Amino acid sequence: xxxxxxxxxxAAAGWRNLEHLFDGAFGAPLNPLKHLGAxxxxxxxxxxxxxxxxxxxxxxxxxxxxxxxxxxxxERFGPGSLxxxxxxxxxxAFVVLTLAxxxxxxxxxxxxxxxxxxxxxxxxxxxxxxxCGIVGFWLNWDRLGQFSAVATAEWLDALPFLASxxxxxxxxxxxxxxxxxxxxxxxLGVPLLLVFGLWFHIQRISRAAVFxxxxxxxxxxxxxxxxxxAWPVHSQGPAExxxxxxxLSLDWFLLFIHPLTEATSAxxxxxxxxxxxxxxxxxxxxxxxxxxxxxxVDPANCNGCRRCVEDCPYAAITLAPHPxxxxxxxxxxxxxxxxxxxxxxxxxxxxxxPFRGAAALVTGIxxxxxxxxxxxxxxxxxxxAMPGVQPTVVFGCDxxxxxxxxxxxxxxxxxxxxxxxxxxxxxxxxLRAGAGSVLVAGCRPGACEFRLGQRWTQQRLDGARExxxxxxxxxxxxxxxxxxxxxxxALQAALHSMRRQPGAADPCIPAQVHA
Amino acid sequence: xxxxxxxxxxxxxYGLFALIIGIFSTWPGYxxxxxxxxxxxxxxxxxxxxxxxxxxxxxxxLAKLAPNMRTPMKCQRERAPVTIEVDLDGATVYRHEAVPSxxxxxxxxxxxxxxxxxxxxHRIAVRxxxxxxxxxxxxxxxxxxxxxxxxxxxxxxxxxxxxTLS
Numbered sequence: 253x254x255x256x257x258x259x260x261x262x263a264a265a266g267w268r269n270l271e272h273l274f275d276g277a278f279g280a281p282l283n284p285l286k287h288l289g290a291x292x293x294x295x296x297x298x299x300x301x302x303x304x305x306x307x308x309x310x311x312x313x314x315x316x317x318x319x320x321x322x323x324x325x326x327e328r329f330g331p332g333s334l335x336x337x338x339x340x341x342x343x344x345a346f347v348v349l350t351l352a353x354x355x356x357x358x359x360x361x362x363x364x365x366x367x368x369x370x371x372x373x374x375x376x377x378x379x380x381x382x383x384c385g386i387v388g389f390w391l392n393w394d395r396l397g398q399f400s401a402v403a404t405a406e407w408l409d410a411l412p413f414l415a416s417x418x419x420x421x422x423x424x425x426x427x428x429x430x431x432x433x434x435x436x437x438x439x440l441g442v443p444l445l446l447v448f449g450l451w452f453h454i455q456r457i458s459r460a461a462v463f464x465x466x467x468x469x470x471x472x473x474x475x476x477x478x479x480x481x482a483w484p485v486h487s488q489g490p491a492e493x494x495x496x497x498x499x500l501s502l503d504w505f506l507l508f509i510h511p512l513t514e515a516t517s518a519x520x521x522x523x524x525x526x527x528x529x530x531x532x533x534x535x536x537x538x539x540x541x542x543x544x545x546x547x548x549v550d551p552a553n554c555n556g557c558r559r560c561v562e563d564c565p566y567a568a569i570t571l572a573p574h575p576x577x578x579x580x581x582x583x584x585x586x587x588x589x590x591x592x593x594x595x596x597x598x599x600x601x602x603x604x605x606p607f608r609g610a611a612a613l614v615t616g617i618x619x620x621x622x623x624x625x626x627x628x629x630x631x632x633x634x635x636x637a638m639p640g641v642q643p644t645v646v647f648g649c650d651x652x653x654x655x656x657x658x659x660x661x662x663x664x665x666x667x668x669x670x671x672x673x674x675x676x677x678x679x680x681x682x683l684r685a686g687a688g689s690v691l692v693a694g695c696r697p698g699a700c701e702f703r704l705g706q707r708w709t710q711q712r713l714d715g716a717r718e719x720x721x722x723x724x725x726x727x728x729x730x731x732x733x734x735x736x737x738x739x740x741x742a743l744q745a746a747l748h749s750m751r752r753q754p755g756a757a758d759p760c761i762p763a764q765v766h767a
Numbered sequence: 768x769x770x771x772x773x774x775x776x777x778x779x780x781y782g783l784f785a786l787i788i789g790i791f792s793t794w795p796g797y798x799x800x801x802x803x804x805x806x807x808x809x810x811x812x813x814x815x816x817x818x819x820x821x822x823x824x825x826x827x828x829l830a831k832l833a834p835n836m837r838t839p840m841k842c843q844r845e846r847a848p849v850t851i852e853v854d855l856d857g858a859t860v861y862r863h864e865a866v867p868s869x870x871x872x873x874x875x876x877x878x879x880x881x882x883x884x885x886x887x888x889h890r891i892a893v894r895x896x897x898x899x900x901x902x903x904x905x906x907x908x909x910x911x912x913x914x915x916x917x918x919x920x921x922x923x924x925x926x927x928x929x930x931t932l933s
Contacts, residue, residue, distance in 0.1 A: 278780075495914075496916045
């Protein structure tokens with residue numbers, strides 16, 4: 253349900269196209285656009301590491317701060333200059349990556365429903381990030397820090413409830429050491445608040461990536477170090493409150509708010525800030541997601557094996573004592589508020605194997621709207637409708653490339669809400685039931701709508717994760733193809749490629765084996 | 768895409784990222800003040816005088832008060848707003864009436880205002896009223912020479928004789 257105009261689909265498609273461009277250079281699993289949150293975390297760790305050293309070197313008095321940092325970083329290719337550059341550029345990159353992360357989640361519509369908590373806990377981190385960054389400029393107490401501190405004080409003075417102007421602290425020759433200690437306190441304290449807020453932000457995400465893949469971490473850090481070497485950060489002369497800084501090299505990522513205030517008014521910028529933050533907070537309610545039925549546990553078929561707990565991308569499943577009362581036996585419990593209705597838990601459940609003999613396949617955890625029994629029935633009916641041939645069964649994902657486009661004689665497409673819902677035994681089952689080959693399709697690595705569906709499916713098929721596809725299944729008769737929505741030609745190519753493989757069953761040969 | 772191409776692509780994209788960060792970390796430059804300009808900051812925190820003069824309690828009034836509340840003088844809390852006018856070279860460039868802070872209007876009145884003026888010699892006249900009535904009870908006139916980018920602070924400090932220019 254939407255109460256505001258939705259972002260056009262072209263925005264999401266445009267972002268996907270950008271991701272695909274980056275996929276070409278980095279490979280889908282290491283695409284930085286799919287690790288923006290983790291990269292932002294990396295910047296925070298770089299800031300913390302470099303900041304600790306800078307703090308050790310900082311003279312925390314108003315008179316000594318400029319000299320201490322200037323002396324520490326004066327040598328162009330010295331470690332001090334490198335560290336200072338890394339600290340500054342990591343702060344800028346932190347802003348860029350955080351805002352890119354926000355835009356990505358917004359454009360892809362990932363801010364409501366079960367994601368509302370993560371969205372709402374992420375929004376306050378943005379002002380905290382800017383507070384940390386802006387106050388950081390003051391600690392150097394050069395002309396840029398002076399300009400930023402005075403401009404910030406004047407901006408805050410526009411608030412109606414301050415008894416006396418904060419900007420008066422910057423009249424006269426120098427600021428007091430007491431005030432300077434407050435700057436230090438804010439620059440150290442607010443990042444701690446930020447980390448605390450980040451902890452909340454990732455609470456409802458299992459296996460949250462607080463560090464990017466090693467290759468990305470190395471690449472990003474190297475890029476910033478190279479930048480710090482090539483373009484060292486310099487102080488802009490000691491602060492002098494008796495004059496206005498003339499020409500400043502402004503950091504537009506963090507300090508854009510000052511020229512904006514000067515060009516408009518403090519009130520206008522306050523209004524813009526409040527409207528932006530308020531709008532971001534309101535977004536989940538402006539675009540409501542129709543809530544799908546959540547996973548349901550069947551105690552008779554659940555033995556508390558933990559696999560669904562391990563695989564749930566949103567930490568929606570916990571274990572509780574089983575109602576059968578047997579000592580040590582547990583039962584999966586789904587938190588409806590956290591469940592994304594992705595069905596990945598169904599794919600992880602060992603009871604979901606289609607080889608079970610019961611007429612109706614009842615598994616330990618299932619999606620009421622897409623029961624696993626229905627998938628088995630659809631598969632059986634589809635194969636039965638193609639007598640005399642060994643068709644290729646394509647299991648696909650509603651969020652990835654549309655497998656329906658592959659429908660043709662000898663091809664049986666079957667869709668799931670997420671490929672992660674597919675128990676890997678279905679591949680073997682389909683082959684035994686008469687399929688000539690099986691293609692498992694889903695979103696590209698890192699692009700899964702439900703975070704981990706593609707990853708878990710690939711690992712299950714490769715035998716690296718429970719439940720595994722048995723190694724005895726002929727490798728020539730099944731394949732996986734990871735393609736996003738819009739990538740249908742790639743999916744088609746994967747299908748043709750698999751069917752041309754030596755050993756792949758010819759769809760025209762009559763089926764030999766039936767379950 | 769060949770391996771070499773992917774490496775080149777990665778280097779280019781990392782380079783582009785670093786370039787964007789590097790450029791907008793310092794460029795374009797910003798001038799907070801136009802060339803040839805100076806700044807005058809008019810600012811004070813000052814308690815205006817009480818609206819009504821203090822007077823001795825009458826004997827009846829004192830009798831009604833609790834013993835620990837008995838003081839010789841009765842004073843109303845409300846203070847007068849502080850009004851300031853600044854003339855530059857004969858023209859009034861700033862006039863403001865600062866109301867006392869506090870729900871009972873018994874706190875200090877405060878002002879902070881930036882004025883941009885051309886650098887050079889100026890005749891500045893400042894008038895301040897901190898009591899009820901029409902006339903200004905504090906005045907200061909001076910001729911100042913402001914260098915480009917210089918900040919002149921007009922403040923009020925009763926202990927330093929009233930209006931100060933620094």
